Amino acid sequence: MEFIDLKQQYHRYQAAIDARVHQVLDHAHFIMGPEIAELETALARYVGVKHAITVASGTDSLEIALRALGVGPGDEVVTVAFTWISTAEVIGLVGAKPVFVDIEPATFNLNLDLLEAAITPRTKALLPVSLFGQMPDYDRLNAIAARHGLPVIEDGAQSFGATQRGRRSCGSR
Ligand SMILES: Cc1ncc(COP(=O)(O)O)c(C=O)c1O
Incomplete structure (x- = not known):
């Protein structure tokens, strides 16, 4: 058993993750693409704040x-x-x-x-x-x-x- 099994988590959501990754590769809007605003909105709603700003790390x-x-x-x-x-x-x-x-x-x-x-x-x-x-x-x-x-x-x-x-x-x- 792996101490941190990241693959298990990936496999659980593999279809959804792969579809979204391919969508990004397909539209090739890599900088400030539509997924950024979508993620920021989802993150803000999840933690209960007005704004979330995504950064590199x-x-x-x-x-x-x-x-x-x-x-x-x-x-x-x-x-x-x-x-x-x-x-x-x-x-x-x-x-x-x-x-x-x-x-x-x-x-x-x-x-x-x-x-x-x-x-x-x-x-x-x-x-x-x-x-x-x-x-x-x-x-x-x-x-x-x-x-x-x-x-x-x-x-x-x-x-x-x-x-x-x-x-x-x-x-x-
Ligand atoms: C407590 C804590 N703060 C900050 C960071 C930095 O995050 P990143 O590696 O994304 O720069 C980490 C990363 O492990 C962390 O554990």
């Missing part, structure tokens, strides 16, 4: 979010010490400083008991990660963010499809 999405918020040199972004490297990498990439918060042992997610102590006057955003399909407690996290007037960027690369109190990961809160 999870790493790009984090960098774009930071740049959109104007995060740059001299700023700090509070994130979690245990994650995929992209989460911290993009903070450095835009010239800001990652400030790491330790995890809670049960979920491997950002320890909310330690979050507030990591926030300083230079903090420009919070970048929690929903790791292994588990989300940190966003009611609590967002309350802390609101108290400090900070935007929250959820790294949902591993949690798309997860729900918490009826709300989807990557959805509005």
Whole structure:
């Protein structure tokens, strides 16, 4: 048995996937083709937000979010010490400083008991990660963010499809 059997998942939806891939090859509208708008609409509806914007990778999405918020040199972004490297990498990439918060042992997610102590006057955003399909407690996290007037960027690369109190990961809160 394979540890991650991606072929099994593909085979389950093979006919539908193959048909859509062939459709794209057929119309050859590879850049901003009609499937993009269709996917963005479906993604937004699925997570319950107004807009979804597709980009090339999870790493790009984090960098774009930071740049959109104007995060740059001299700023700090509070994130979690245990994650995929992209989460911290993009903070450095835009010239800001990652400030790491330790995890809670049960979920491997950002320890909310330690979050507030990591926030300083230079903090420009919070970048929690929903790791292994588990989300940190966003009611609590967002309350802390609101108290400090900070935007929250959820790294949902591993949690798309997860729900918490009826709300989807990557959805509005
Ligand atoms: C938690 C997390 N954030 C970001 C990324 C980056 O996504 P991508 O590989 O699509 O750039 C990953 C990829 O595994 C991830 O696990």
